[in-house]
Amino acid sequence: MSRSLTQVNCYILLSAVLIVAARGSAQSVDDDSYRNAYDGAIAQQSYDEAAVIAKMQLARALDAGNRDALSTATLYSDLASAQRLAGNYSAAQLNYETAVSAIEARTDRMNIALERPLLGLGETLLSDGRPDLALDFFARAVHVRQVNDGPHHIAQVDAIEQLGQAYAVLGDTKKSEAMATRLGVLIERHAATPVIAARELWVRQGGLYRLIDMPGMERAAYARAIEAGAAGEPGWVEPYVRTGESFLSEYLQAYVDASSQDELPDRKLLTDAELALREAIEVAYSDDGLHWQQKYRASLALGDFYSVAGNFSEARQAYSEAWKLLTADPAGLSRRAADLESTTLIWQPPINVDGLVLLEPGRMLDDGWLPDGRIKVSFSVNRRGRLSNIALLEISPDRHPRIEARIKEGLAGYVYRPRMSRGFTVDTAGLTIEFGFSVPSEKATEK
Missing domain, CATH: 1.25.40 (Serine Threonine Protein Phosphatase 5, Tetratricopeptide repeat)
Structure with missing residues (x-):
């Protein structure tokens, strides 16, 4: 059994024992032990196991009649966070919403405890490909923090950064840049405060500039990060x-x-x-x-x-x-x-195929484009990370020699991190990649 799996099983066993034992012991002891078990599973990236631990503690809280307690809302957020990290977005969204409802039922719509589930809802929707819906939750999280701690509190950087990321995904460069600028103002304002990690914050600002393709500003942020700390x-x-x-x-x-x-x-x-x-x-x-x-x-x-x-x-x-x-x-x-x-794709130049738009698996089509078919290609990656033995396995609905030639030419420009074995880079055969392709619709052509 692997070390990480053994640790995770220990976390679950520890949590189960403590939850049972805590029925006759002090609440604070149980809460501390739960937190250690949950945080340990998250640190090990064992998100499904973390969700199990949170569910067990949540069941105990509900059995005790603490449905609307703030501590129970925290458990709902814990469960949702583990589910979000595991990619279970629908369940995560439901539990974050339950946490928000519990907090509002116990307090009001501006309580600082709302910040975490609001951010979680935004992160969940952003990860699930719904940045337009994520915006409202990020904006509300910023507002809650400002109402409680003022407009310049450093703790709002998480919400501002994620708001900028959502704008970037939506293609609103100006608003995303405004969020990056706002981050910089906050970091500058609190740079002398010992408790903030200025280097990390400057790096995060640089990452936001990277999303909106502003390399000069991006590197300026990294230069500030190097100066800090x-x-x-x-x-x-x-x-x-x-x-x-x-x-x-x-x-x-x-x-x-x-x-x-x-x-x-x-x-x-x-x-x-x-x-x-x-x-x-x-x-x-x-x-x-x-x-x-x-x-x-x-x-x-x-x-x-x-x-x-x-x-x-x-x-x-x-x-x-x-x-x-x-x-x-x-x-x-x-x-x-x-x-x-295993091989890892590290450089993927675009492939121009006579007006066709090639789309990787899972990528959403832009408005105005209609899915038309798919292309499946097999290839090998040599120890230098370059492709060889490129062969088209399937093009549907129709094959076309010129399309095949263009795709092979384009794929030849891909660069992979080669697979390693016993410390040496090695050749890897039998790999495949599948693209969808689309053609402009009449509506898009008229534009």
């Missing part, structure tokens, strides 16, 4: 890595947008990306006490950069170092299986 703190490596990824992303986007050789982007962006990622490595390994996860983050990002840039020997070296870091700690083995023991 002290070396060796948690998250110390992250702004360096994000800076390198930003330069690389800007280069790749400019490369895609170029319509001729004369418009190709300046390779200085690649040089700057490499320098930032190399600095991340230097920072990560300069402190022996730094957690291995930060070293791993820097090594993996550097490997991905070199894979995209075509420097395969450097990529293999970086991936090998990442493998060693994950192998040295039992807690890293599950991460190794997910990140390195």
Whole structure:
């Protein structure tokens, strides 16, 4: 039995024993033990098990007649959070709504306890592909916080950030940028406050700018993150890595947008990306006490950069170092299986197929486009992360030689993180990918 599974089973067993025992013991002891068990399962990313623990504690509270207590509303939010993280969005939405109703029944519509389930509802709807509905809950969470603690309280950053993310998904760049600016104002205002993690907040602001394709502002936020705090703190490596990824992303986007050789982007962006990622490595390994996860983050990002840039020997070296870091700690083995023991797509240039719109599985069609068919392709990924043996297995409803040629040409530009085995990159055969394709509707054509 794996270490993580054993730990999770212990969490469930501990919670069950304590819930039974607590029927004749002090409430506070039971609550503390429940919280430890629940938080432990969440930390292990064992979300289904965390939901079981929350359900057991919730059942106990309901049996005791505490249906409308604020503590019971917290349990509903705990359950909903575990369900949301597990991808069970409908159940999560229902339990967050129950938490909101319980709090409003006990207090009023402006109680600070509402902030958590309101944010949870927004996050659930955003993850479920309904950003338009998420907006209202994020906005209300901001309002609740401001009513209780004033318009400049630092605790509202979570709601503001998520509001900005929802606007970005909806394509409202101006409003998303306004939220990013607002984040910066709050961070500046509270920068001297010891209790806030300024570095993390600047990184989060940079992430919001990334969503709306403002690389200059994004990197400025990461520069502020590097200035904040002290070396060796948690998250110390992250702004360096994000800076390198930003330069690389800007280069790749400019490369895609170029319509001729004369418009190709300046390779200085690649040089700057490499320098930032190399600095991340230097920072990560300069402190022996730094957690291995930060070293791993820097090594993996550097490997991905070199894979995209075509420097395969450097990529293999970086991936090998990442493998060693994950192998040295039992807690890293599950991460190794997910990140390195299977192929991972890291660069996906768009494929132009004579006016057809190719859509990856699960991606929603934009308004004005009608689904028309599907294309299934098989391929191999070599140890350099490049595709070979590309073959079209199926195009429905019709096959067309020109479409097939364009798809093969486009897929040849994909870059994968190659699969690793025993610390070495290896070839992987028998992979498939399926696209939907659509054609413009008459309505869209008229526009």
